Amino acid sequence: DTAVSQTPKYLVTQMGNDKSIKCEQNLGHDTMYWYKQDSKKFLKIMFSYNNKELIINETVPNRFSPKSPDKAHLNLHINSLELGDSAVYFCASSPRGGSYEQYFGPGTRLTVT
Amino acid sequence: AQTVTQSQPEMSVQEAETVTLSCTYDTSESDYYLFWYKQPPSRQMILVIRQEAYKQQNATENRFSVNFQKAAKSFSLKISDSQLGDAAMYFCAYRSWTGGSEKLVFGKGTKLTVNP
Numbered sequence: 001d002t003a004v005s006q007t008p009k010y011l012v013t014q015m016g017n018d019k020s021i022k023c024e025q026n027l028g029h030d031t032m033y034w035y036k037q038d039s040k041k042f043l044k045i046m047f048s049y050n051n052k053e054l055i056i057n058e059t060v061p062n063r064f065s066p067k068s069p070d071k072a073h074l075n076l077h078i079n080s081l082e083l084g085d086s087a088v089y090f091c092a093s094s095p096r097g098g099s100y101e102q103y104f105g106p107g108t109r110l111t112v113t
Numbered sequence: 114a115q116t117v118t119q120s121q122p123e124m125s126v127q128e129a130e131t132v133t134l135s136c137t138y139d140t141s142e143s144d145y146y147l148f149w150y151k152q153p154p155s156r157q158m159i160l161v162i163r164q165e166a167y168k169q170q171n172a173t174e175n176r177f178s179v180n181f182q183k184a185a186k187s188f189s190l191k192i193s194d195s196q197l198g199d200a201a202m203y204f205c206a207y208r209s210w211t212g213g214s215e216k217l218v219f220g221k222g223t224k225l226t227v228n229p
Contacts, residue, residue: 031215041152041202043219055214088156094215100146100208102217104158 003027004105006091012111013081020077021108023091029103030096031055032074034066037088037107046089049074050096078110086112115140115209119220126195127228133180134190134223136205142166146208147181147188148217153201161203164188192225200227 004025013019025032033056034046048056052068063079078085091105116139126132138147149161164172164181172179176193192199205220 033216035217041222043204043217045216045218048214048216056216058216090158092158092217100215101148101160101163104150107156107158109156 004091004093004103006089006105006108008108009106010109010111012113014113015081015083017081018077018079019081019110020075021089021091021110023074023076023105025072025091025093025103025105027093027095027103029093030071031094032068032071033092033094033102034074034076035090035092035104037090039087043090047074047076081110081112083112086110115142115207115218117205117207117218117220119203119205119223121223122221123224123226125226125228126192128195128197130195131191131193132195132225134192134203134205134225136188136190136220138186138188138205138207138218140186140207140209142210145210147179148206148208149177149179149188149190150204150206150219151199151201152204152222153198158204162190195227197227197229200225 031050033048037043046060047066049068065077068074088107092102094102118137145166147164151159162174180189202222206217
């Protein structure tokens with residue numbers, strides 16, 4: 001069974017378009033995250049949600065808007081896509097307490113042309 | 114703010130030999146978690162090993178072990194009996210807990226090549 005899933009896995013689109021990436025976790029975790037991995041493989045947090053509430057917004061352009069309809073889902077909508085948005089976007093989730101390990105989805109490779 | 118530094122962009126090792134990947138971090142917290150994640154070409158992020166800062170004993174998972182030096186803020190990963198499947202990017206990560214919010218702060222990664 002997939003723990004953290006993302007759709008789509010690949011996304012190719014043109015500048016100026018709007019696109020969404022969906023994430024779902026079936027682990028019962030309270031907290032979900034979006035990370036961005038750039039072309040140099042550097043991973044950086046973008047957002048975190050705890051029980052549908054936005055907790056972290058790491059100075060991400062407001063063209064990026066996360067939405068959490070329930071605690072098992074965290075979607076990422078991107079408006080007016082730019083070339084620099086090309087990256088791999090990872091969704092992750094973690095439980096409260098315990099070892100604090102974050103479980104990652106398979107990533108979505110976004111290419112903006 | 115916490116920072117994580119991996120000073121080795123690339124490393125290589127012969128199959129069956131041992132390799133150590135370096136990681137240092139900066140924090141003012143006394144209790145925290147550290148992780149090593151592996152990212153093979155499939156790009157899936159896989160947890161390799163975790164260390165709780167309050168535990169003095171170094172974590173071990175099969176062929177993977179860490180050398181955790183809290184005072185020096187060092188957290189290196191040792192891979193013994195390297196296998197071809199160990200070839201991947203390895204990321205050191207610090208769990209930051211600030212103002213009720215939690216996130217992982219990653220180093221820039223070390224690309225490990227395993228030579229047959």
